[in-house]
Amino acid sequence: MSLHRVWRLGADIDTDAMAPGAYMKLGIEGIAPHCLESLRPEFAREVRAGDVIAAGGGFGIGSSREQAPAALKHLGVAAVIAPSYSGLFFRNAFNVGLLLLTCPQAESLREGESVGLDLDRLQVVRADGQRLACEPVPDFLLAMVRAGGLFKLLQQRFASTPSQVSPEHS
């Protein structure tokens, strides 16, 4: 199980913090360098591929802009771990291939600690062996994450067995 460094944020992180309005015209390459800069100015510069975000509830409230989860994904964030999400953010995040783990104990995680993600059992594993349970993630959403998002998943399926594309896969 690979290890993931934790960035610890607070509750009610809104989409404007992830994809600031001032840069929305620039495309994801221009937005991502400003991701979370109002809360953690060093984030976009120092985040490494595979890092995870642990946060409080209501993650992703605010406008429905798909660039918010896309910016995290673009920067290499492997997952967000939080007790609850905005419904729209939850939808958009999996669509762009960003894994969200709904974890009641997410706020016990600390800045800078390393955790493993056990996706078979849906648990966050701490260095001391403690395991934090997460709510189940349906297979079709995990498939979307593995494929890199809904669009890529549909491309794969259209390329192989078109008849398998049905609403349950989106």
Added chain:
Amino acid sequence: MSLHRVWRLGADIDTDAMAPGAYMKLGIEGIAPHCLESLRPEFAREVRAGDVIAAGGGFGIGSSREQAPAALKHLGVAAVIAPSYSGLFFRNAFNVGLLLLTCPQAESLREGESVGLDLDRLQVVRADGQRLACEPVPDFLLAMVRAGGLFKLLQQRFASTPSQVSPEHS
């Protein structure tokens, strides 16, 4: 603006209450008559097309079964009004064409009162004229509700202009 009768439920209504596990093999025709029976035994019998549910936060927690919002839709529920939803339920509900309004003041609504739904302004309108603001719903989700769900929306679009089907519509 048509009026909608309110069924008032509490917080953290889970999907098992909407689509009880014991009936899951029966298909939606067999599940819907048992929708919410553990909380409101009269619900499935007395709910009328166009009624709405007002509830507390965390609506739709629990398993990701798509039959939960589908049962409400099947019974004619026009919308759910709640301060927050499970991310999975939010995704599934719009996929089956069920409108969810995210309304911080949802819990001020009372059992049996009649409300209007102003979908242009995203407000719940009470008989005394009070308006409860709801969070914005993106156009592509409203289109899904109007079409009767994602599958029907995709059918419509494939039938007319296939090239317009893109990830943002799901």
